[in-house]
Amino acid sequence: MRKxxxxxxxxxxxxxxxxxxxxLQTPAHAAAEIKRMMAAVRDNRMPLDDIGIEKELDAETKALLLRFGAAFESTVNAAYAWESGD
Ligand code: HEC
Structure with missing residues (x-):
């Protein structure tokens, strides 16, 4: 995310x-945003540059964000499922 x-x-x-x-910094904040974060990165809507225009991520950073993001998202979903007793 820093990159x-x-x-x-x-x-x-x-x-x-x-x-x-x-x-996005804390696990609780990140958990609430992970779906939107994945969509924003996948669709190249984020990050923005300093005049507010979409800025391209280098391929490696984008791939890592999506890979770790997906792992985090499935963990969050498992936690929701556990909480709801499914
Ligand atoms: C230069 C400033 C800037 C940077 C850098 C930036 N964002 Fe954003 N982001 C914004 C602004 C402003 C909004 C709210 C306006 C909008 O939705 O376009 C936003 C909105 C979002 C949203 C909510 C969109 C939605 O669908 O509700 C997400 C998720 C997000 N950013 C993720 C990220 C991620 C992940 C990165 C890094 C890869 C990033 N942003 C980098 C300025 C930035």
Missing amino acids: GTCNTCHVPDNPEKMKRLVL
Whole structure:
């Protein structure tokens, strides 16, 4: 995520003045956003550059984000399933 520059914008001081501040740093925040994060990275909507235009991720960073993101997402889903007793 550092290589993807996500944390220059998705931080508590909200430099981009997002209407809905998306935080990704803690497991709880990340768990709530993982679906949207995967979609945003997969569809090349994130990261943005400093004038707010989509910025291309290098292939390796994108692949790693999606790989670890998928592992995290399936863990989160397993936790939800466990909580709901399924
Ligand atoms: C230059 C600033 C900037 C960077 C860098 C950036 N974002 Fe964002 N992000 C935004 C802004 C502004 C929004 C809210 C506006 C929008 O939805 O386009 C947003 C919205 C999002 C959302 C919510 C979109 C939705 O579907 O609800 C996700 C998820 C997200 N960013 C993930 C990421 C990830 C992952 C990275 C790194 C790979 C990243 N962002 C890098 C500025 C940034």
